[in-house]
Amino acid sequence: MYNIAILGASGYTGAELIRLIAGHSYMNIKALGANSKAGQSMAEVFPHLRHLHLPDLVTIEDIDFSHIDLCFCALPHKTSQEVIAALPKDLKIVDLSADFRLRDPVDYEKWYGNPHAALEQQKEAVYGLTEFYRDEIKAARLVAGTGCNAATGQFAIRPLIERKVIDFDDIILDMKCAVSGAGRSLKENLLHAELSEGYHAYAIGGTHRHLGEFDQEFSAIAGRPVKVQFTPHLIPANRGILATCYVKGDPEEVFEALAATYRDEPFIEVIPFGQMPSTRHIRGSNFCHIGVSADRIEGRAIVTAALDNLTKGSSGQALQNANLMLNIDETEGLMMAPLFP
Amino acid sequence: MYNIAILGASGYTGAELIRLIAGHSYMNIKALGANSKAGQSMAEVFPHLRHLHLPDLVTIEDIDFSHIDLCFCALPHKTSQEVIAALPKDLKIVDLSADFRLRDPVDYEKWYGNPHAALEQQKEAVYGLTEFYRDEIKAARLVAGTGCNAATGQFAIRPLIERKVIDFDDIILDMKCAVSGAGRSLKENLLHAELSEGYHAYAIGGTHRHLGEFDQEFSAIAGRPVKVQFTPHLIPANRGILATCYVKGDPEEVFEALAATYRDEPFIEVIPFGQMPSTRHIRGSNFCHIGVSADRIEGRAIVTAALDNLTKGSSGQALQNANLMLNIDETEGLMMAPLFP
Amino acid sequence: MYNIAILGASGYTGAELIRLIAGHSYMNIKALGANSKAGQSMAEVFPHLRHLHLPDLVTIEDIDFSHIDLCFCALPHKTSQEVIAALPKDLKIVDLSADFRLRDPVDYEKWYGNPHAALEQQKEAVYGLTEFYRDEIKAARLVAGTGCNAATGQFAIRPLIERKVIDFDDIILDMKCAVSGAGRSLKENLLHAELSEGYHAYAIGGTHRHLGEFDQEFSAIAGRPVKVQFTPHLIPANRGILATCYVKGDPEEVFEALAATYRDEPFIEVIPFGQMPSTRHIRGSNFCHIGVSADRIEGRAIVTAALDNLTKGSSGQALQNANLMLNIDETEGLMMAPLFP
Amino acid sequence: MYNIAILGASGYTGAELIRLIAGHSYMNIKALGANSKAGQSMAEVFPHLRHLHLPDLVTIEDIDFSHIDLCFCALPHKTSQEVIAALPKDLKIVDLSADFRLRDPVDYEKWYGNPHAALEQQKEAVYGLTEFYRDEIKAARLVAGTGCNAATGQFAIRPLIERKVIDFDDIILDMKCAVSGAGRSLKENLLHAELSEGYHAYAIGGTHRHLGEFDQEFSAIAGRPVKVQFTPHLIPANRGILATCYVKGDPEEVFEALAATYRDEPFIEVIPFGQMPSTRHIRGSNFCHIGVSADRIEGRAIVTAALDNLTKGSSGQALQNANLMLNIDETEGLMMAPLFP
The missing domain is CATH 3.30.360.10 (Dihydrodipicolinate Reductase; domain 2)
Structure with missing residues (x-):
């Protein structure tokens, strides 16, 4: 079992990650970070997840990353780069924000309006469009989820x-x-x-x-x-x-x-x-x-x-990439059929 | 007051015409034709119109057109041309179907799959895009409402x-x-x-x-x-x-x-x-x-x-054209503000 | 023509009042108050009303009530009583908030949690359920719209x-x-x-x-x-x-x-x-x-x-009451058919 | 692996059964019956299931039940009793229709208007409200799913x-x-x-x-x-x-x-x-x-x-009951988290 942390667990992509990981055979959610709602239980923040035995929300500062195998960052862009710059340098990370998608810092600043604050990490980031970057993702430490x-x-x-x-x-x-x-x-x-x-x-x-x-x-x-x-x-x-x-x-x-x-x-x-x-x-x-x-x-x-957009466009893609990074079957936790009607 | 008949009163464009004419100062609904629901009251077919004092639905055959000043046809295409071919030759008509929109019978057959059954009427029909055919519509006997x-x-x-x-x-x-x-x-x-x-x-x-x-x-x-x-x-x-x-x-x-x-x-x-x-x-x-x-x-x-699509794209356009044909102010009955939220 | 002011014009009941009054034969909107959006045009705040020639939004303080015949207050409760206490004492008012619905100030405080700040006005307020208070409303200066x-x-x-x-x-x-x-x-x-x-x-x-x-x-x-x-x-x-x-x-x-x-x-x-x-x-x-x-x-x-809820439950009721207060036919501006589908 | 047949696979409860069984570890869908759409593929009837390798739809008459371990009947009531009366007498069945819910045939006729056509089967049917009939369901051959x-x-x-x-x-x-x-x-x-x-x-x-x-x-x-x-x-x-x-x-x-x-x-x-x-x-x-x-x-x-209504109220309940009847863990295939938003 791999230990997982999710930062930004009070947003929709965070909740979607939890929904998917709840059905995953080899992942165990150890920490849920959400600074604005720290101290609350997931049953309060997302009542549809109340049947799961999840840790309460904490501030990112309160998470001990030493036992975490992989961390999903589902934070707003700009916040994400600042948080990731401060995380352990050997921690595997899948970032769902826009912060590491653009390889050229000039492009980043053009589209997002601020200079990039984690240039070191940006250099090593792999663009997370799984079907076209599969080998790079397998070898990556930091994967940047694509825009939906x-x-x-x-x-x-x-x-x-x-x-x-x-x-x-x-x-x-x-x-x-x-x-x-x-x-x-x-x-x-x-x-x-x-x-x-x-x-x-x-x-x-x-x-x-x-x-x-x-x-x-x-x-x-x-x-x-x-x-x-x-x-x-x-x-x-x-x-x-x-x-x-x-x-x-x-x-x-x-x-x-x-x-x-x-x-x-x-x-x-x-x-x-x-x-x-x-x-x-x-x-x-x-x-x-x-x-x-x-x-x-x-x-x-x-x-x-x-x-x-929340699954293949964001959290599902992120889990698919995490599977690759952890050498798990790429489809693990992701084969559920669509919900219709 | 002008006496109005609506054929095809059990469909959405028929109901929309009634909604609009209910607020019109110079029109009076005298007959509502709907062969499949003949005998029913409008309160049964469209309960949102139950407060209006409307005639019951009848078959088109049962309508006496001699006192009708203008007839709206909100029938399915193909049916419409057959019905209109049989209506009095001097009756003012606004047709909401596709039957008289295409001037060339070859085009009509190409797009609709059947030869046109009312070539005589098709010749006199004016295309009903009000803002671009205003003068022709004023003078027309038969106006063909456009597709939405x-x-x-x-x-x-x-x-x-x-x-x-x-x-x-x-x-x-x-x-x-x-x-x-x-x-x-x-x-x-x-x-x-x-x-x-x-x-x-x-x-x-x-x-x-x-x-x-x-x-x-x-x-x-x-x-x-x-x-x-x-x-x-x-x-x-x-x-x-x-x-x-x-x-x-x-x-x-x-x-x-x-x-x-x-x-x-x-x-x-x-x-x-x-x-x-x-x-x-x-x-x-x-x-x-x-x-x-x-x-x-x-x-x-x-x-x-x-x-x-039901108002400016269909029934509202039809009423606007009817106003022109009857020499009424073009905006009569049509100035209601949009419904939001 | 009666001159009308609407306070709280940037909310849904305010917009609904404008929609209804736009089709009213004897009312003219002279002032639109909305402190938080003062300076904006209605086209910006409610683009569905852009076709109307409406005054821009202003602060309530900037409205000259000397030429206003009737004022609708579509403000949040508590704010409403404070504003109404400061309005001219002879101005006809229809209040859509909860502030003047309860006759007993003790009841008001029990349900709303604060002491009433306009006891004088509360005494003269008439409960606005038109069908049951018609005569009182006709004679009233201040009518309290009911909860929807x-x-x-x-x-x-x-x-x-x-x-x-x-x-x-x-x-x-x-x-x-x-x-x-x-x-x-x-x-x-x-x-x-x-x-x-x-x-x-x-x-x-x-x-x-x-x-x-x-x-x-x-x-x-x-x-x-x-x-x-x-x-x-x-x-x-x-x-x-x-x-x-x-x-x-x-x-x-x-x-x-x-x-x-x-x-x-x-x-x-x-x-x-x-x-x-x-x-x-x-x-x-x-x-x-x-x-x-x-x-x-x-x-x-x-x-x-x-x-x-926005029409008969609030703004429609308010206009019905205003018609009575101004001795206009009670149904003026209110007979539009429902929108379906 | 247990072999499963689903009758009535072209309706919503049929599709929901397939969605759930797609994630089940011990069930294998062998036959899909839907008389009105026999000959079609599930990709045509329910495109959201196109990624699954499912048998094409067939008529019920064309299904060989000799290798089927359990059959779900998601047919309309009245049809269901007729079909079930003709199925092998030792086939385990979970019926999702209303046909076997009422124990007293007089009650059945009172509420459904026709005499019951499978009285023999009705006698052995167990009411499928899992949490209250668990032991009976485990031992049952025919379980009647409840109304939602x-x-x-x-x-x-x-x-x-x-x-x-x-x-x-x-x-x-x-x-x-x-x-x-x-x-x-x-x-x-x-x-x-x-x-x-x-x-x-x-x-x-x-x-x-x-x-x-x-x-x-x-x-x-x-x-x-x-x-x-x-x-x-x-x-x-x-x-x-x-x-x-x-x-x-x-x-x-x-x-x-x-x-x-x-x-x-x-x-x-x-x-x-x-x-x-x-x-x-x-x-x-x-x-x-x-x-x-x-x-x-x-x-x-x-x-x-x-x-x-489609899951716990119908197909989820049916699968829960089938798990019990086949001595599988009751929650198998059913622990997916709700979809929100």
Whole structure:
């Protein structure tokens, strides 16, 4: 059994980690950190976890990391880098924040507005998109979980750039994101009365921070700068991201590139040509469904990808990476079927 | 007072017409036709209308049209053309179905699969996009209400084609459509347990019938064939369409084209540059909100438009057209504010 | 035209007042007070009202009340009494808060925890349950809007106590309340991700403050103390209250008492015996639907009542009362049909 | 490994059984029966199960039961009894329908309207409320799953009758039921556009069939007829039942009776006195949360119980019973944490 600590246990990704680890055969939760709610029990903070025998929440300072084998950091960005800089240098860490995703500190500062405060750790961080960084993750001490939108978009587009089957200069990602992606923060526009029964675009025009990840990854694969268009929309549902990707290329080639890439992947399902995935069919699971269709205009294809932002888009990915880092079967604790209806 | 008949009064667009006309100063509902529910009272079919003193539902055959000044047809397509062919030749009609939207019978058969059965009437039909066919509608006997997606997309794109500020060959309309657009029909995928908490694309790749309208209208304005990409998505909300339109052109020119076109329109609001409309802010009203943003990639703009599919996208548009046909103030019965929250 | 001021215009009941008054023939909004958002336009605070030509928000101190004919106070309780104490003594006021509902200052302090700070005004306040205090309201300077639960429960139960057709000692009100009743305040449990897809009881066991109103009103009618059981539940919908009332009495007599009481009321509909109202059929309207059923156990009846908490339960009631106070037709601005779906 | 067949695999309880068994260590799904969709793959019928290697759907007639160890019947009532009468007489069966819940055929006919067609099997059926029939279930060949409302109400009330801490003649169960309880059937009132954003009571006054179970069970425990009041309400959420039970008795004794009864139960959690459970905290799990509060009126208590109708209320209960029948650990495959948000 490996001993696990979770920092930021009072947020949604923290709770999702606990939900998943509760069904894991080789992990044991030893410490739950949450400074703002230290002293409370998980039954108070997340009553849906009341049946589990969990440690009470404590401040991060009060955690003894000497017996911890791996630590998940589910803290807000900026806080995360400060906390991680102070953790033991040999502690295995999976960070779910944005702090270690961008390799170039200049890019980090451009997208996040502050200079990076843990440059040492940033250097060793491995980008956590499991299916494409598996070997590096196995050997890593610090893995940076991807953005949930960044994961969804990359699952749809990376193979198409790698195999050069689309025009690199005309990629549009129109994303529909569920509410839990915004976290448990108190914002007026996240209230039920504001949000339900309506939807809108936000961070339009190329301002969403996950673009930093798209730029970094797609440019690296292409070997030259690639800039996509990406517009997120907030949808009145709790879990799920649906990416509708408009690309220029032969639809059959696009389909083949995706099918070939993911043929042996346990969590990525390329569904039959012409079919379209739905967020309702991956809810609460670590699966990602991808569909490809031809447009009526020749030479244009539409790729749609659906995953659960809290699971495959965040905490499920983090556990998958932790499994690799601890040399456990990659799918352990992650094979639960989606919840429908 | 004008005497009004509504055919297809047991569907959502029929009910919406009644809701609107209930607040109209110069219209009086004289007959409600609904063959499948003939004999029932509206209180049974739509209990939210029980406070109104409405005639019971009857078969269309049982309606005496001699005292009717204007008839709304809210019937399914194909049925509508058969019914309308048999109505008095001098009766003013606003049709909400798809039957008279396409001027070329070849196009109609291409998109709807059957030869048109009312070619005589089709010839005199005027396309009902009020803001662009106002004069023709005033003079018309038969007005064909537009598709709800077709209206949303045209409000966003028509001025840009008219004023030639965008590339005609690279227009993408990614639409997010609420559930009521699918009507009151019994389909498994429209059940609450299937639909809520999930969303997906449908009619992908250029197969949605409203493309027939886009092709007809945009090509006519451009003076040459224009084919757009249009992908609708089903969103777990009851009312609303949000169109996210990706176009190539100067964002400021795009904004100016829209602002200039709609400056004096009572129902179309172009909101400040860089802001984004939401379906929650037009729900239950006849307003359409349009926003324009620049993308980070030069020469690309994003136009988002939001309207209520049952009101401005269908029954509200129909009433607006009926007002014009009866020489009543165009906004009569339509100025109610949106319902929020 | 009467000149109207609304204090607390940045909350849901304030926005609902504006929505209703926008369709009113004899009222003109002259001032909108909202201290926390003073300086902003309504288009910023409530974009669904952007089509209206409204004054910007100002602090209450900045409003000149000399030309105001009637003022709606949609402020939080406690704040409301302080503000109203300082308003001109001859200004007609409809208060939507809880501050003037309870006639006995001892009761007020018991339920709200602080001594009343406007005893002078409290003395002259009239309880605003229109259908039962119509004459007093017509003559009043200050009318206290009822609690939304209190209104729903009283519509169902008052006639049964007045006509003595039920056991006064065994009345249970199980209420299902939509989210907007909690206002626009930032509370974790009101977030969409927390609230949607789940429901629970709150303020259980006789602790909800609206019990103060039930006690006051029911005891006054009965001529002796009457204490009901009342348990509210939070339901994942935006508008609506459904009261399911369990009473002991002859079901037919119960029905007759309700039917007779509301026979001529424009907004209260007693639906046929055995039928059950739904919140979806009154949404966005000033109507209240009431149904009565017999239980299989003899001598027991179930009364269910549905209304929209923001309209008939609050702002609609307030406007109805304001109409009476200004000698305008009571239904002016309030006859819009419910929004369904 | 035990070989399992599921009849009625195209409905929600069938799909839920598959979801649960997918995580079960000792069960293997060998056959999926669904006459109306025979020939289809599960990926077509329930795309959220597409990652599982499941047999295609077949007609029940096409299933070879000779190698099946246990069969779940998730068929509609009436069909179920006919099918089960024809199954091998030594096949272990867990029936999820209503057909074998009522021991007295007269009661069955009273509540379900038709004479029972499998009287032989009905005699041997054991009522499947696990926590109260554990020994009988272990020894049973045929177990009748309870109604989902019946389970919820009994968890709250059985211990109170057994320990005689409440008045047997004044028990009110006000239940709030999510939509999936109505199944996947095509009914107008189950459409998203009809159902979302509204709620209502149904089967009011003692007409719901689950009353047959309450009468049978409560009367048997009490040793004399006990008739409760039970009113279900349809709530716009997909999973969950919340029972709000109004009883007369000492609240502390009520709490103690429940706490003592469920002290060692793995799935029933009696939460601290005065706290209230929520359906959001048991969603997708086999847990039932129960809370007790005192009312302000002395001698009255309110018990609220929450469970997931598809899991603990139906398929989870069925699997728990199957585990007992096959001498597997009762909790196998059922310990997954609830899904929140």
